[in-house]
Amino acid sequence: MKLLFGDRWSWAKVGAALLAVTALCWHARGRLGALHPPVSEIRMYPGRHEGRTVFLAPARVVESRPDGFVVEKDDLPLTIRSGERPPAGGIVGLRGTVRGGEIVADAVREYPGYYWKRAAIYGVSGLLALLVAWRLLRRTRLDRGIFETRY
Amino acid sequence: MADLVTHYLTARIPAARLSRPIQAAFVVGALLPDVVGKFLDRALQTSMRFDVPSHTVLGLALYAYAACFLFEERVRRGAWLALWLGGLLHVFVDLLKDTMGSASSAFFLFPFTARSFELGLYEPLHAVWSVPVAVVFAASWEWFARRRGADVWE
Numbered sequence: 001m002k003l004l005f006g007d008r009w010s011w012a013k014v015g016a017a018l019l020a021v022t023a024l025c026w027h028a029r030g031r032l033g034a035l036h037p038p039v040s041e042i043r044m045y046p047g048r049h050e051g052r053t054v055f056l057a058p059a060r061v062v063e064s065r066p067d068g069f070v071v072e073k074d075d076l077p078l079t080i081r082s083g084e085r086p087p088a089g090g091i092v093g094l095r096g097t098v099r100g101g102e103i104v105a106d107a108v109r110e111y112p113g114y115y116w117k118r119a120a121i122y123g124v125s126g127l128l129a130l131l132v133a134w135r136l137l138r139r140t141r142l143d144r145g146i147f148e149t150r151y
Numbered sequence: 152m153a154d155l156v157t158h159y160l161t162a163r164i165p166a167a168r169l170s171r172p173i174q175a176a177f178v179v180g181a182l183l184p185d186v187v188g189k190f191l192d193r194a195l196q197t198s199m200r201f202d203v204p205s206h207t208v209l210g211l212a213l214y215a216y217a218a219c220f221l222f223e224e225r226v227r228r229g230a231w232l233a234l235w236l237g238g239l240l241h242v243f244v245d246l247l248k249d250t251m252g253s254a255s256s257a258f259f260l261f262p263f264t265a266r267s268f269e270l271g272l273y274e275p276l277h278a279v280w281s282v283p284v285a286v287v288f289a290a291s292w293e294w295f296a297r298r299r300g301a302d303v304w305e
Contacts, residue, residue, distance in 0.1 A: 007224050014220050017216045021213040025203075028203040032261070055253035093251070107251050114276065125156065
């Protein structure tokens with residue numbers, strides 16, 4: 001255990017852990033990115049992702065149509081085939097499947113008040129993170145780079 | 152994500168009986184997944200699920216290992232365990248959400264499996280109604296802890 005948690009070569013151990021986690025992140029990007037491609041990939045290569053599951057982060061509905069709806073994604077319109085027709089101006093997120101180069105919705109969820117609710121949650125969370133960081137820094141010996149306790 | 156105040160409370164209250172440096176590590180561990188995940192996603196603008204390991208069992212063990220070197224050598228092993236368990240508690244709380252399987256925490260067993268799983272009990276945005284309650288609880292808890300001389304951060 002001393003080998004893993006001792007002060008000796010601590011920078012090398014931290015570096016090795018960060019390298020390992022970076023490799024894991026790249027692996028996640030490759031494997032999960034292929035299983036659940038982002039909208040930009042489907043737009044660029046519509047034939048490549050047939051049958052893949054897509055998650056669409058909340059986006060604004062710009063048009064409601066008889067066979068689905070259109071959302072604005074990355075400043076471009078994106079047509080979703082769906083039995084549901086959320087009203088234009090609403091915010092929706094969805095899980096869908098790529099069929100024939102298009103996204104067919106399996107589940108659609110509307111998010112009323114999405115922007116202010118998200119801003120409130122992020123604002124309070126950010127304040128708490130800053131408060132905890134400030135209180136931790138008060139107990140940190142910056143010259144040695146460690147959180148120090150009196151106990 | 153659930154809000155960080157709720158994550159703070161879910162870690163702070165059950166960890167109250169741990170020794171204080173370990174308690175601080177546990178609470179920091181419960182905040183770690185979102186801090187790391189949002190940093191990767193928003194600040195570094197990584198894409199296509201690069202941030203998922205910040206909410207996985209294996210990824211958190213590695214992040215916790217890197218972070219435990221911020222603690223003194225004599226408490227470092229306990230700090231690593233507390234950071235990791237705090238992170239796992241965060242993931243468990245996140246698993247209660249319903250994100251249609253899209254949240255990073257839904258892939259908590261990655262890279263062992265790429266299947267997503269969550270319990271789907273509430274929508275993440277509904278946390279906006281519980282945040283004021285969580286803030287009052289957290290502030291009251293810290294006030295009482297301080298009065299009893301048990302401030303985890305001192």
